[in-house]
Amino acid sequence: MSRKYKIHNQEKLYFVTFTIVQWIDLFSRQVYRDIFLDSLKFCQIKKGLDLCAYCIMSSHIHLILGRNGDQKLEDIIRDIKKYTSVKIIQTIKESQEESRRIFLLHHFSKAGNSNPNNSIYQVWQQHNHPIELNTNEKVHRCLNYIHNNPVVAGIVLSPEEYLYSSAKNYARHPETLIDVILID
Template sequence: MNMATIRKNPLVTGEVYHIFSRSIEKFKIFNNRAQYFKLQNALQFYQFSNLPICFSRFAEAAKTLKHRYRERLLDLVNDKEKSVEIIAYCLMPTHIHLILKQLQENGITSFISNSLNSYSHYFNLKHKRKGPLWQSEFKNVLVSSDEQFLHLTRYIHLNPVTARLVDNPNDWEFSSYKEYIGEVGDKDQICQFNDLMEIGPKEYENFILIRKDYQRELAEIKQLLIDDDY
């Protein structure tokens, strides 16, 4: 199903949202590192609007020409505007979390549609399956305060720890956590969050780690967030 459908509550340009999308019947949609990185790269690609090529063709061309993916992406989009700004993300085996700022009308809906449909096409070809991979409509919650934003990033970055996939959020490759604690160089960053953060990388890391074992507190924080059972 095409996800670019008309929403009951249209997303507002200029606002920041927590976006959550789950696979159908909690189907495992990532089976190895390459599949996680495939969607991660698609998210980077489709944040730009009016692209002259689809992601699958771009990725194939980048591979054939033996250029680094990010260098090829920068060459392609150097004069393109963004439809969304990626602020934070976490990819999980059956679902994804994103914090996005909408920069153009219908930007988030188009971005999610393009990214997830692209991954579905890749996954179905890879596994010789047919049919939808994701639930038909993603969930969203408006991020309306600095406090909500800070707790939301903690909730998202601790998702792999809460789900017992890793013991430390730094061990999960498929989230923006390392960007937030300063372990990713500016050239390789996917997310734009500096204007929203009032604490530095080390203080943020302490803010995360001091709470990582407290599932009860996470449950309390979820009242600010999308109700999701991981």
């Protein structure tokens, strides 16, 4: 992997993207979005995750992350992806409502079998492409990119209308899904 896409400074914020294998629209279902949000909440409380921005799209998630504890940021990211992968697969297998069960398990199994780092299933693409946000310009560009993602996709007209995004937090909306550390 290129040195360009590694976390070098644990004290900085990073822009990362988590993408479902083959860009499958997994997060079109609320149950999977909730699994991801619960994992973030857990990591905020137990692992020292500083979540500054997020946007859950149908096939990928954008985040601005940092840390406030001893755990390395790449370890927190690994734990989020590992936990959510296991929980998502378990939910797919157990859900009577999941009409895409065979399709999802087939594609996640195919991805897992072709990757020696996985045992059976692979939900997430391996790369996160962390970008260190070492200037105010980079921070604000990434923040705007994250929050405008649903607007560009034609889902909403303004960023704060999108429920699964920190744009509501930044708009000081009283009802948000998860707490974030606002970037000035």
